Amino acid sequence: MGHNRIFNFSAGPSMLPEKVLERAASELLNYKGTGCSVMEMSHRSSEYDEIIVSVESKLRRIMNIPDDYSVLFLQGGATMQFSMTAMNLIAKTGCADYAITGSFSQKAATEAEKFGTVNIAASSEDKKFSYIPRQSDLKLDPNASYFHYCLNNTIYGSKWDYVPETDVPLVCDMSSCILSEPIDVSKYGIIYAGAQKNMGPAGLTVVIVKNSLPFCPPEDTPILLRYPTMIKNKSMYNTPPTYGIYLLGLVLDWIDEMGGLEEMAKINREKAEMLYNRLDNSNLFKLGIEKPYRSMMNVTFTTGDDELDNQFIKGATESGLISLKGHRSAGGMRASIYNAMPVEGIKRLINYIDKFEAERQ
Numbered sequence: 014m015g016h017n018r019i020f021n022f023s024a025g026p027s028m029l030p031e032k033v034l035e036r037a038a039s040e041l042l043n044y045k046g047t048g049c050s051v052m053e054m055s056h057r058s059s060e061y062d063e064i065i066v067s068v069e070s071k072l073r074r075i076m077n078i079p080d081d082y083s084v085l086f087l088q089g090g091a092t093m094q095f096s097m098t099a100m101n102l103i104a105k106t107g108c109a110d111y112a113i114t115g116s117f118s119q120k121a122a123t124e125a126e127k128f129g130t131v132n133i134a135a136s137s138e139d140k141k142f143s144y145i146p147r148q149s150d151l152k153l154d155p156n157a158s159y160f161h162y163c164l165n166n167t168i169y170g171s172k173w174d175y176v177p178e179t180d181v182p183l184v185c186d187m188s189s190c191i192l193s194e195p196i197d198v199s200k201y202g203i204i205y206a207g208a209q210k211n212m213g214p215a216g217l218t219v220v221i222v223k224n225s226l227p228f229c230p231p232e233d234t235p236i237l238l239r240y241p242t243m244i245k246n247k248s249m250y251n252t253p254p255t256y257g258i259y260l261l262g263l264v265l266d267w268i269d270e271m272g273g274l275e276e277m278a279k280i281n282r283e284k285a286e287m288l289y290n291r292l293d294n295s296n297l298f299k300l301g302i303e304k305p306y307r308s309m310m311n312v313t314f315t316t317g318d319d320e321l322d323n324q325f326i327k328g329a330t331e332s333g334l335i336s337l338k339g340h341r342s343a344g345g346m347r348a349s350i351y352n353a354m355p356v357e358g359i360k361r362l363i364n365y366i367d368k369f370e371a372e373r374q
């Protein structure tokens with residue numbers, strides 16, 4: 014890497030590909046001869062229209078999004094989608110199924126309780142969210158309007174190893190794994206993701222929504238929190254996060270250059286395997302998540318000793334490997350290794366692990 018940049022293992026906002034930042038910098042002051050920055054353009058100008066239309070079509074192509082789905086570029090983060098999904102869908106029957114496999118899915122369920130009855134279809138809290146419940150353990154409510162789950166659990170470092178089978182639409186938080194591998198969009202009713210993990214900068218939230226869902230927001234639902242408003246106005250009821258959308262376009266161009274999602278998935282698997290293998294063969298570090306459920310994006314580990322963990326994190330920072338501290342609710346360490354983390358960063362982290370361990374034998 015150039016520009017004296019460091020390896021940033023933050024869970025989000027996280028690293029962006031260096032090529033994307035270089036291109037953004039080169040286009041910052043004068044975008045394609047317009048004499049202004051994308052940040053300064055009217056969202057209703059023809060120049061900007063060209064950008065948003067092309068970003069949407071790139072995302073549709075790369076993720077293979079079927080035509081009967083809308084792609085929305087919203088604000089408010091994934092957290093606002095915890096509310097919005099429930100506000101727009103739960104009233105059909107008054108209840109919904111939620112699977113609790115970590116902090117964010119818990120927050121989504123708690124938010125949904127304001128708008129209807131939440132059935133906890135499954136929870137892995139009994140073993141500190143270290144596993145993913147099996148299909149046969151899901152206690153589905155026959156009356157549910159939808160089933161909500163979080164595909165990749167950013168804080169604990171686990172990931173669903175199968176797509177749940179239900180008779181109702183799947184609503185899925187993919188904030189920390191979207192664009193890391195191909196997924197079958199047609200299996201979902203709604204997919205949402207805050208951009209700041211794998212798509213671009215904070216401030217943009219991407220929502221992929223099936224147009225035929227039975228939206229039923231109550232009368233008093235604020236206009237911006239209604240999917241039908243956003244679908245009808247193509248994310249332009251008000252000013253969308255214009256620069257974030259542009260930057261997502263640059264990230265998508267980079268994914269194309271890398272060979273698309275199949276190739277991204279291959280690289281991500283290799284990166285994760287290198288790190289997990291090293292940690293599995295360690296007599297100092299322990300991994301928190303059972304093997305079949307390990308995340309490819311967030312690797313959580315600990316020595317089991319807070320003081321030693323702190324030494325590890327401090328020494329890593331001094332070596333240019335930053336933000337390895339685990340989330341405050343999980344403790345230990347977490348290496349977030351999204352698309353933009355180069356293989357070089359994983360190798361550097363493994364070298365540091367080798368050194369740290371050797372010094373303590």
Ligand SMILES: *Cc1c(COP(=O)(O)O)cnc(C)c1O
Nearest residue numbers: 090091092117167186188189207
């Ligand atoms: C980061 C994250 C969130 C929260 O996203 P915000 O954009 O900060 O609201 C929700 N869910 C998952 C899975 C996340 O990784």
